[in-house]
Amino acid sequence: xxxxxxxxxxxxxxxxxxxxxxxxxxxxxxxxxxxxxxxxxxxxxxxxxxxxxxxxxxxxxxxxxxxxxxxxxxxxxxxxxxxxxxxxxxxxxxxxxxxxxxxxxxxxxxxxxxxxxxxxxxxxxxxxxxxxxxxxxxxxxxxxxxxxxxxxxxxxxxxxxxxxxxxxxxxxxxxxxxxxxxxxxxxxxxxxxxxxxxxxxxxxxxxxxxxxxxxxxxxxxxxxxxx
Numbered sequence: 001x002x003x004x005x006x007x008x009x010x011x012x013x014x015x016x017x018x019x020x021x022x023x024x025x026x027x028x029x030x031x032x033x034x035x036x037x038x039x040x041x042x043x044x045x046x047x048x049x050x051x052x053x054x055x056x057x058x059x060x061x062x063x064x065x066x067x068x069x070x071x072x073x074x075x076x077x078x079x080x081x082x083x084x085x086x087x088x089x090x091x092x093x094x095x096x097x098x099x100x101x102x103x104x105x106x107x108x109x110x111x112x113x114x115x116x117x118x119x120x121x122x123x124x125x126x127x128x129x130x131x132x133x134x135x136x137x138x139x140x141x142x143x144x145x146x147x148x149x150x151x152x153x154x155x156x157x158x159x160x161x162x163x164x165x166x167x168x169x170x171x172x173x174x175x176x177x178x179x180x181x182x183x184x185x186x187x188x189x190x191x192x193x194x195x196x197x198x199x200x201x202x203x204x205x206x207x208x209x210x211x212x213x214x215x216x217x218x219x220x221x222x223x224x225x226x227x
Contacts, residue, residue, distance in 0.1 A: 029133040029134060029135035029146065030127040030128035030131065030133040031127075031128070032135060032144075032146075033127050033135070033146045033148075033162065034125050034126075034127040036164055036167060036169075037119065037120070037125055037127070038125055040068070040070070040120070040169065040191065040192070041069070041070055041192050042067075042068060042069040042070070042191075042192050042193050042194070042195060043066070043067070043068040043069075043120075043169065043189075043190070043191060043192070043193075044066070044068075044189075044190040044193045045066055045169075045186035045187060045188055045189040045190065046063070046064070046066075046186070046187045047063060047064060047066050047184050047185065047186050047187075048061070048062075048063045048184070048185050048187075049061065049062045049063065049182065049183070049184045050183045051180065051181070051182045051183075052180070052181050052183075053179065053180055053181075054178070054179025054180065059180070061081075062078050062080060062081065062082075063078070063080050064076070064078040064079040064080070065077050065079075066186070067195070067199075067200075068120060068121060069195055069199075069200065070121060070122075070123060071090070071121060071122060071123035072088055072090045072108055072112070072121045072122065072123070073088055073089065073090055073121070073199075073200040074086075074087070074088045074117070074120075074200070075087050075088075075200060082098075082099045084096065084097050084098060084099075085098070087200060087202045088108055088112075088117075088200065089108075089200050089201055089202055090108065090200070091107075091108055092105050092106070092107065092108055092202075092214070093105065093106050093107070093108045093112070094202045096202075096208075101207070101208050101209065102209050102210075102211065103204060103208055103209065103210045104210075104211045104213065105210060105211070105212050105213065106213040106214060107213075107214050115156060116157065116160050116172065116174050119148075119160070127148075129151070130150065130151055130152065131148040131149060131150055131151060131160075132148070132149040132151065133146055133147065133148050133149075134146070134147040135147075138163070138165075140165070142165055142166045143163065143164070143165050144163070144164050145161060145162070145163045145164075146162045146163075146164075147161055148160040148161070148162065156176060156177065157174050157175060157176045157177065158175050158176065158177055159173075159174075159175040160172070160173070160174055160175075161173040161174075167191065168189045168191055169186060169189065169191075170185070170186050170189060171183070171184060171185050171186060172184045172186075
């Protein structure tokens with residue numbers, strides 16, 4: 001599974017070795033991955049997430065469910081250990097920390113820039129232009145694991161790993177620039193479910209504090225344009 005691949009290929013090999021592996025594994029790995037991702041119009045699954053530091057020490061564990069619909073609609077709902085919802089409505093990104101009764105809202109385009117979430121939710125994909133890709137067969141039949149290294153020097157992560165079992169997306173792993181690793185396993189996967197038209201809309205509950213970062217971000221962009 002992806003944990004074995006993580007230990008063998010991400011923590012122990014260099015970036016140059018991954019590029020070599022990409023050539024040896026499959027020259028058309030980016031096209032294969034793009035085909036699988038493009039086939040995901042919508043997605044629903046339960047998740048468990050584990051975050052570790054550069055030494056492999058556990059930082060955080062959480063679980064909940066994830067729903068996605070292209071383009072740029074998703075809900076990441078944490079149920080344990082603390083309730084939290086992160087909702088993309090196509091324009092805004094809402095983070096609702098239920099236990100402290102606080103909402104943060106930001107521009108979706110700004111929030112998704114250079115993030116792994118953009119790869120799953122954006123309308124158009126161009127994997128080959130944006131990533132160096134290595135494809136590795138898993139130990140189980142039908143399992144393919146893709147290692148992606150961003151070409152963008154400003155990307156917030158060094159390696160993104162995506163695991164498929166057949167056409168089903170079953171796991172993600174992100175290694176950031178500080179050595180922190182985030183591993184997400186999906187269970188009870190439903191590919192291309194139908195959602196109601198307003199399923200990803202977010203309504204602000206009464207009495208909840210809202211921190212709005214959209215206006216400050218727009219003001220900052222205008223100030224930069226002035227110069």
